[in-house]
Amino acid sequence: MAINAKELPLGKVFTPDFRFFVPSFQRAYIWQPDNILQLVDDLAGAAKTPGTPYFLGSLILVRAGGNRFDVIDGQQRLVSLSIIIAALRDLERDPEWMRLLDALIVEPGDKLRGIRNEPRLTLRERDAAFFREYVQEGNLEALFDLGEEDWASAAQRNITRNTRRVYDELSRMSDDERRTFASYLVNEVTLVIVTTDDLDGAHRIFDVMNMRGLPLTPSDVFKARATSGLGPAELDAYAERWDDVMDPLGDDSPATEEFFSYLHLILTHKPDTDKLIEEFLADVMQPHLDAGTMPAFIDQVLAPYAMAWLVLSRPADTVLPEDVRARLESLNDYRNHEWRPVAMWALVHSFRNLGAPDVSPFASRGARASRAAVTAKTLGMHDAQRLNEVLAALERVTGVDTLNRAAPYRRRGHAAAAIRDLDKGYPVRMVRGLSILPDDRAGALVRLHGEMQGDDDLIRLLLVRANEQLAETHLSRPRKLSALPIMPVSFDAKSPFAASGWTQDAHDYWMYRLGNMALAQGNADQLDRLDDYERRRDRMLLRADSRRFPLTDALKHFNECTPEMLRHRHEETVRLIADYWEIRYDENHTDLTRQDPEELGRAAAVRPQRSSKRVTIGQVVAAGLLIPGEKLVWERPCKGERWFATVTEEGRFRLDDGSEYSSPTAAAKAAAGGRSAGGLDVWRRTSDNRRLSDIWKEYRQQSG
Known part of the structure; x- marks a missing residue:
């Protein structure tokens, strides 16, 4: 071989x-x-x-x-x-x-x-x-x-x-x-x-x-270096102490690497660690080795921060105050973790006994629990108000960064700046990494008003925040929680929904905005086959776990889904989220949620962005790239097949049999007798033989 x-x-x-x-x-x-x-x-x-x-x-x-x-x-x-x-x-x-x-x-x-x-x-x-x-x-x-x-x-x-x-x-x-x-x-x-x-x-x-032959983790390397300078009397004790501290974090190498990367950021205020082992050894461990203070490092630095890491992973299992647990659970809603070093710093500086060998912040379970039950007081909690202020500000800036798609290096920069100012004792309102700049605030509001297609996790998170703000309390989440559209996903001009006065353009406008979304227990596909509002609403309200969310429960007061109803829900949802994150008002106390999003975006220099959102026929017609009445053709010479479609004024494709479709793919699938076909790639304009995919791309470039 x-x-x-x-x-x-x-x-x-x-x-x-x-x-x-x-x-x-x-x-x-x-x-x-x-x-x-x-x-x-x-x-x-x-x-x-x-x-x-x-x-x-x-x-x-x-x-x-x-x-x-x-x-x-x-x-x-x-x-x-x-x-x-x-x-x-x-x-x-x-x-x-x-x-x-x-x-x-x-x-x-x-x-x-x-x-x-x-x-x-x-x-x-x-x-x-x-x-x-x-x-x-x-x-x-x-x-x-x-x-x-x-x-x-x-x-x-x-x-x-x-x-x-x-x-x-x-x-x-x-x-x-x-x-x-x-x-x-x-x-x-x-x-x-x-x-x-x-x-x-x-x-x-x-x-x-x-x-086989699993590589050494950063923890293995750091443990070897930490114990290398200890005398015989301390060596066994602190090698065991290191294991007691690190073993609960598990043996997942990426997770422990992330822990040490964030610990390095906390201790050095350096936002990037491309060479973690080399830099942690030089910046963090070597000074302790030179000073002979490695036992103090293990007891007073490694242990409390490792315990803080565990608390962040399972806040619901701790004996921390309810409001602290709720804020940590909210932070865990985010898929990005750059908030963790600031939260670790806040916990370590708020609980004197965090990481002590005989004290655990986790609730004892069962009669054989090895440690006595403890309380926040046993953990040495102090300055609870500052802890809550830090966590609230941290969740706020994390939310705005998430909505604005801040790059990872920027999020890490925010964390490093926050810890630098917190170490200096600055009041939370003056901590730079926990402050939201006017342009970031405006950018977040612009995006709240916009379309949210393709990011189910973000939609769910935003709706949770809006519902909690309306309920004025932290809401427990069912095991499976989905953000579901109130309107049917597809628009059929012959359906009862269309008969109620909806147009294709209005449907497309509201389909992926927050006003058309509601939280419900269950899978995201539970409404797929329901094509009218009443049945969709009743299915969403079927379970009590769905009705605990006030914006979902409010659907019971509406017998019809109208554009006005969705507009009302949308404006209310945006205001609730803006209030939750305290970005509703500017320095002059102007209510930014009532301003036109386009004007707000221009004032804040929010750069327009191309997205993968499906471009509709109506949008292309409105842009003048397709003209109502012109003819399209799909030819398959090898099979002797040819189909024609006509662009309608309503932004649809009409086949020769008179049937109309709202997307090129749907029209191609119908023409081919139900066989799946990439509509944009097969239809061509008869006047210049140009593919629709090229026309659609031109529209996306112009709009972006």
Whole structure:
């Protein structure tokens, strides 16, 4: 068995030297939006320090002849990287940059040399054509026009959702920022390529790399250094003490690495730690080793901050005051963790006995509990008011940063600045990292008024905040909580909902705004087949766990869903969230929630952003890119099939049989007898033979 391993930058991996194939026995693409967004965040942060490579792990490949390799380990990263590059290419306006990005995921081909145009990565047979057509070949507009009924597998759903979220995330960067990001991705993101000639050998390599010889964690390295300077009398005691402190944090290496990274930030006020082990040893441990104070470091620094980390992970299980537990539970609603170092600092500086060997902040359970029950007083709690002020301000700035999609380096900068000022004893209102600037406040309000398509977690979080503000208390959440649209998702001109006076434009305007969303217990698909308001409302109000949310319960007072009703709900929801985060008024006590969002955005220089939201036919007609009455054609010469559609004044496509459809994909599916088809990619305008996907992309570029 010949084994070869070499480290290569991504620009040397996505080349003609490698054609990657995912074997049929491999699992499907399973990464979720949180996984790929974390990768984008990590890479965006790393790109801020060019010259520092970012190691993305290893690929295990079996050579299948020539430049063809079967992927045994690394499929999720390869697919995700392809999605990121495809989004960068679609957002790019410069033809040369587009060509270079395209060549990373599709071999350009050369007719003279007989080289075919081929994708660099081919997925399992079930998903290969879908991934190639929509992502690799650059048909993102057609991808964004697909609905859930158009996905043939969970992998296709994941590909679509992840592409949408990455597109939205990258669209928030400027052109220069995206090009810097792309250049870093190609030149400084590296992979170790491990190749072998037989499948059994590849599986043995995979087993060795993933199951045996686990690498030392940062905690292992730091423990060895901490105990290296201790005398025989202290060595055993503090080696055991270190284990007692760190073992409850678990053996998940990324989690412990994050803990030490945040501890480094707390102690040094440095927001970035690209070389954690090297910098923690030099900045934190070496001074204690030089001074002979390592036991004090373990007892007075490591132990309390490790306990604070555990408290943040399970606040509901602690004996901390109810209001503190509620604030920590609210902070845990956020998928980003840059708030944690400030919360850790606040807990350690509010409980004198946090981390003491014989005191636990967790409630004792069962008759055999090993530690006596304790209270906040036993923990040495002091200055409860300041603790609550810090946590409230921290949740507020975390919420605004989340809504504004603040970059990871900026969020870490806020944490470092906050701890720096807190260490100086500043009042909370004067702590820079916990303050919200006017432009950030305005940007948050603009986004609250806008569309929220594609970010279910953010919608749910915002609705929880609005409901808690209205209820004036922290609300416990059912095990499964979804944010559901009040209106039917699809609009049918012949449905009872349309007969009540709704138009396609009004439906499209409100569909993805907060006013059309309500919290309910259950899965997100529970209303999919209900196409009228009354049945949707009654299903949402069926369970008491849904009715505990006052904005949901208020639906019982409305027998009809009207644009006026949604407008009222929307304005109330925005005001409640603004009050919760204290961003409703400016320095002159002007109520910003009553100002026009567009004017507010212009005043705050909020940059318009392209998004992956489905572009409607009506929007393209209103922009003058399609003209009512003009004809479209979809031809399949090999099968002798041809279909025509006409653009209507109402922003729909009318087929020759008189049926009308609100999206190109729906019209194509109906024309083809129910077979799924990417409508934007198949319809062409008869006057100039231009594909609708190109017209839709032109609209998105103009609107962004």
